[in-house]
Amino acid sequence: MSITLRVNGNTRTVDVDPSTPLLYILRNDLGLEGPRFGCGLGQCGACTVIINGAAVRSCVTPCSAVKGEITTLEGLSKDGVLHPIQQAWIDEQVPQCGYCQNGQMLTAKVLLDRNPNPSDADIRKFMAGTLCRCMTYYRIQAAIRRAATAMKTADTASNEGVVA
Amino acid sequence: MTTFTTVPRQIEDALERCHGASRRDFLRTSGLLVVSFTAAALAPFEVEAAAQGAPGAGPYPLVDFRQLDSWIVIHEDSTATFYVGKTDGGQGTGTAFRQLMCDELDLAYDKSTLIMGRTDITVDQGGSGGSDALQVDAWPARRVAAEARRVLLELAAARFGVPAGELSVREGVITVSADPSKRVTYGELIGGRRFNVALTGQNIDATTGVAKLKPVQELKITGQRLHRYDIPAKVDGSLKWASGAKVPGMVHARNVRPPVAGATLVSIDESSVKGLPGFIRVVSRGNYVAVVCEREEQAIRAAQQLKVQWQKPATPPFPGSDNLYSYIRNATPTSSSKPDIVGNPDAAFAGAATVIESEYEHPFQGHTAIGPAHAMADPSNGQMTIWSNDMKSYGLRLGVAKFLDMPVDRVRVIWMEGPQLYGRTAADDAGFEAAFLAREIGRPVRVQWMRHEETAWDTKGPAYAFKLRGGLDAQGNVVALEYHGRAVDHNHLGYNEPDTVLIAQLMGIRPAAPATGGAVAPSEMYAVPNRRRVADVVSLPLVWESPLRTGNLRDPNGPQVHFASESFIDELAAAAKADPVAFRLKLLTAETRDDSAFRRARSIAALKAAAELYGWDPRPSPKPIGTGALLTGRGVAYCYRNQTIVVEIAEVEVNRETGHVWVKRLVCAHDCGLVVNPEGLERVLEGNMLYGLSRALHEEVRFDTEKVTSVDWTTHPTLTHLDAPAKIDIVLVNGDPDAKRPDLPHYGAGEAACRPTAAAVANAIFDATGVRLRRVPFRDARVLAALKAARV
Ligand code: FES
Ligand code: FES
Numbered sequence: 001m002s003i004t005l006r007v008n009g010n011t012r013t014v015d016v017d018p019s020t021p022l023l024y025i026l027r028n029d030l031g032l033e034g035p036r037f038g039c040g041l042g043q044c045g046a047c048t049v050i051i052n053g054a055a056v057r058s059c060v061t062p063c064s065a066v067k068g069e070i071t072t073l074e075g076l077s078k079d080g081v082l083h084p085i086q087q088a089w090i091d092e093q094v095p096q097c098g099y100c101q102n103g104q105m106l107t108a109k110v111l112l113d114r115n116p117n118p119s120d121a122d123i124r125k126f127m128a129g130t131l132c133r134c135m136t137y138y139r140i141q142a143a144i145r146r147a148a149t150a151m152k153t154a155d156t157a158s159n160e161g162v163v164a
Numbered sequence: 165m166t167t168f169t170t171v172p173r174q175i176e177d178a179l180e181r182c183h184g185a186s187r188r189d190f191l192r193t194s195g196l197l198v199v200s201f202t203a204a205a206l207a208p209f210e211v212e213a214a215a216q217g218a219p220g221a222g223p224y225p226l227v228d229f230r231q232l233d234s235w236i237v238i239h240e241d242s243t244a245t246f247y248v249g250k251t252d253g254g255q256g257t258g259t260a261f262r263q264l265m266c267d268e269l270d271l272a273y274d275k276s277t278l279i280m281g282r283t284d285i286t287v288d289q290g291g292s293g294g295s296d297a298l299q300v301d302a303w304p305a306r307r308v309a310a311e312a313r314r315v316l317l318e319l320a321a322a323r324f325g326v327p328a329g330e331l332s333v334r335e336g337v338i339t340v341s342a343d344p345s346k347r348v349t350y351g352e353l354i355g356g357r358r359f360n361v362a363l364t365g366q367n368i369d370a371t372t373g374v375a376k377l378k379p380v381q382e383l384k385i386t387g388q389r390l391h392r393y394d395i396p397a398k399v400d401g402s403l404k405w406a407s408g409a410k411v412p413g414m415v416h417a418r419n420v421r422p423p424v425a426g427a428t429l430v431s432i433d434e435s436s437v438k439g440l441p442g443f444i445r446v447v448s449r450g451n452y453v454a455v456v457c458e459r460e461e462q463a464i465r466a467a468q469q470l471k472v473q474w475q476k477p478a479t480p481p482f483p484g485s486d487n488l489y490s491y492i493r494n495a496t497p498t499s500s501s502k503p504d505i506v507g508n509p510d511a512a513f514a515g516a517a518t519v520i521e522s523e524y525e526h527p528f529q530g531h532t533a534i535g536p537a538h539a540m541a542d543p544s545n546g547q548m549t550i551w552s553n554d555m556k557s558y559g560l561r562l563g564v565a566k567f568l569d570m571p572v573d574r575v576r577v578i579w580m581e582g583p584q585l586y587g588r589t590a591a592d593d594a595g596f597e598a599a600f601l602a603r604e605i606g607r608p609v610r611v612q613w614m615r616h617e618e619t620a621w622d623t624k625g626p627a628y629a630f631k632l633r634g635g636l637d638a639q640g641n642v643v644a645l646e647y648h649g650r651a652v653d654h655n656h657l658g659y660n661e662p663d664t665v666l667i668a669q670l671m672g673i674r675p676a677a678p679a680t681g682g683a684v685a686p687s688e689m690y691a692v693p694n695r696r697r698v699a700d701v702v703s704l705p706l707v708w709e710s711p712l713r714t715g716n717l718r719d720p721n722g723p724q725v726h727f728a729s730e731s732f733i734d735e736l737a738a739a740a741k742a743d744p745v746a747f748r749l750k751l752l753t754a755e756t757r758d759d760s761a762f763r764r765a766r767s768i769a770a771l772k773a774a775a776e777l778y779g780w781d782p783r784p785s786p787k788p789i790g791t792g793a794l795l796t797g798r799g800v801a802y803c804y805r806n807q808t809i810v811v812e813i814a815e816v817e818v819n820r821e822t823g824h825v826w827v828k829r830l831v832c833a834h835d836c837g838l839v840v841n842p843e844g845l846e847r848v849l850e851g852n853m854l855y856g857l858s859r860a861l862h863e864e865v866r867f868d869t870e871k872v873t874s875v876d877w878t879t880h881p882t883l884t885h886l887d888a889p890a891k892i893d894i895v896l897v898n899g900d901p902d903a904k905r906p907d908l909p910h911y912g913a914g915e916a917a918c919r920p921t922a923a924a925v926a927n928a929i930f931d932a933t934g935v936r937l938r939r940v941p942f943r944d945a946r947v948l949a950a951l952k953a954a955r956v
Contacts, residue, residue, distance in 0.1 A: 016459075020461045089399045134851050138892055
């Protein structure tokens with residue numbers, strides 16, 4: 001069956017079984033290595049993508065069920081400029097192996113888009129289901145706080161720009 | 165499409181021009197531009213595939229480590245590429261090597277790149293293991309960089325007609341000291357050409373030229389908080405992983421494991437999958453079964469759907485995990501260490517004012533990588549190329565060659581990054597499976613373990629039962645200490661062994677005898693006049709083809725053994741009504757007959773540094789039990805690993821209504837000698853302490869009498885964001901007692917910090933509640949039951 005997906009601003013059509021989990025299409029047909037296989041059970045978050053502003057686990061999402069634009073890690077930066085979350089991840093030197101960090105960054109993005117001023121408890125709770133076996137949790141949380149500040153500053157700056 | 169973000173632009177350009185030429189070709193053909201093999205080293209998969217298909221590609225013998233050109237290439241623009249035989253699981257090994265090598269070479273850090281662990285183009289340093297990258301392998305890397313600098317100075321001396329001693333060198337530019345207008349760059353001297361300089365050394369660790377290393381005071385890049393070079397590509401999504409390795413014609417495989425440990429294959433009903441779309445073949449030999457399909461989702465489905473009949477073993481393969489410890493205690497050991505006795509422990513116990521005895525228990529724990537094991541193998545051209553994140557790529561190459569009975573120079577392993585690789589992971593097993601299946605099918609095959617396989621069948625760190633006994637005199641001094649550890653570690657697997665990897669075991673291949681395994685004694689420098697240490701290894705009923713096969717897990721025995729030993733020291737401190745830090749310091753400073761002053765002095769310095777950083781107020785544990793729902797306490801633990809000293813202090817909050825333990829704060833004092841990159845080290849310590857915390861709070865491999873029942877993140881919980889401490893403080897200590905020595909060498913730091921965590925947490929829980937937890941993990945239900953039993 002022919003399935004059309006919108007991914008990171010592009011439209012792509014693939015011919016697959018409609019029950020195929022989105023993850024395998026992104027990785028094997030569209031060449032996107034941002035989303036990763038971790039459990040295939042919706043338990044770890046390694047395969048996270050963003051669809052309609054929600055963090056979605058692509059390993060348990062049949063491709064035919066996807067309605068809306070898909071953003072993967074590859075689509076987070078704009079015009080070669082890293083998203084403040086990515087920059088915070090570099091500034092805090094978050095990743096160890098890095099395998100889980102796709103899910104960490106995209107889940108954090110959804111959190112900050114919904115809640116620009118998360119408390120420490122908000123961060124823990126929202127991120128709780130996104131696992132890291134290198135145990136970078138402490139640094140991830142620091143990076144989320146850093147990114148929140150950076151995004152607020154950027155907002156203020158752009159608002160001022162409008163006023164001026 | 166050929167971007168590789170850590171590679172300078174000019175190398176990418178070269179990649180476009182010269183793809184297909186191999187480093188091997190270059191080493192044989194002196195006229196070829198050096199950049200071309202650098203390009204091949206970094207080639208994306210398309211180029212790799214082309215190179216492999218090309219007539220004459222391979223063979224792939226190891227690179228000659230006694231040639232300077234095998235380690236360092238200087239390009240025309242004075243950038244350098246370093247080739248080292250290590251792998252990096254995201255702990256900054258590569259960055260640290262670049263710092264050290266640039267220092268010795270006198271090159272700016274950002275003018276260097278580093279290629280790691282690829283068996284056909286990097287020297288065989290064995291990959292990773294034992295936290296020894298900096299302790300052992302950085303030395304030859306430093307020496308060859310120093311030798312390259314020496315040769316470059318000689319070339320410049322010849323060019324300017326002055327002795328090398330009258331030249332200055334800075335960041336890849338050599339000038340005549342007396343006339344700085346006379347200058348030449350490294351690139352001008354040798355860019356794109358070979359050094360042709362032979363090195364010496366009995367083995368790779370001893371590799372050396374004639375140049376001397378710089379004294380530590382002259383190292384400028386070493387010690388800087390440089391950002392790790394691998395992080396940007398991990399953050400922007402551009403990194404190419406072993407898990408994404410692809411070549412044209414590649415197909416997908418999934419394994420089908422025996423549903424009961426030790427079961428025998430009776431029959432396979434191939435018709436159950438034959439009609440499935442994309443189905444290629446069922447491959448089986450002995451008890452090993454896999455299905456191969458064109459697409460990944462097809463292989464997953466076929467593996468689920470394949471009907472296989474198995475015969476259960478006649479006797480249960482193991483006791484259930486609920487009965488594990490009584491099994492261990494009652495088992496007849498398969499091997500025992502010679503008792504290590506100091507003084508006369510029996511007499512000392514007989515004369516002691518107080519004798520305390522405690523039993524501790526630690527379960528099997530697994531690697532359970534966030535990404536299950538995987539590998540891809542291509543059998544083209546009568547050779548075998550394996551893309552793998554296995555930390556020991558060279559061992560994988562050798563093992564696969566033996567397993568498939570191929571000449572070893574027909575096999576190469578292209579190491580790429582992957583999920584955490586701390587020890588003997590199932591990446592070994594997956595690499596062998598991919599190679600076997602690729603040969604059977606005659607096409608490139610990618611194998612990916614599923615979550616349940618990774619959690620159930622990955623190698624495990626051994627479970628332990630301990631008995632400790634201590635004697636105090638009337639003044640509270642420790643006069644006798646006895647340690648008895650028992651590990652379920654019979655048939656402990658090595659790395660990439662062609663007769664012990666899972667596929668070999670399932671096929672019925674066996675070495676002459678199982679490895680004896682090991683049970684170890686704690687590392688501490690406590691001066692106790694009378695002591696006895698004994699350790700036994702026991703076996704489970706099922707020795708082969710077991711999902712409870714043991715192998716090295718990050719710090720293979722450390723967390724288990726020090727949970728027991730450092731908890732027990734705390735028990736003795738409590739019995740002596742002494743402050744736990746002061747109690748340890750007294751044991752470390754006491755006079756003894758053995759002379760380990762160096763490590764003892766550094767242990768004392770680290771203990772004091774941790775206590776100071778924490779703001780430790782001396783008092784005995786437990787503190788008076790609070791009245792609210794949340795009880796707080798603090799605990800300390802200390803140990804060393806080789807020459808690396810680590811002290812941790814945990815501050816906990818115990819919920820007496822739910823049994824939930826939150827480690828609010830962790831403090832660490834760490835002395836691993838010369839620190840190459842403090843920021844990188846701090847991140848490794850943070851992660852490793854939390855890894856120790858995950859093992860302490862959550863991790864336990866559960867099983868019934870037929871199979872492992874821990875198969876996913878519900879049945880095998882791990883630390884989550886909810887558990888992260890609010891604060892982690894780290895102090896990097898240099899506790900060298902010899903003030904005249906400039907600095908210590910660089911010791912290893914990859915594993916030590918997970919070692920004392922469980923004990924520090926258990927000691928803190930005791931401080932908060934007066935309840936001593938003697939079995940890991942400290943999940944809520946277990947803690948609550950212990951609190952209830954003690955009426956807290
Ligand atoms: S891989 Fe999708 S949640 Fe784990
Ligand atoms: S960084 Fe390795 S699993 Fe998270």
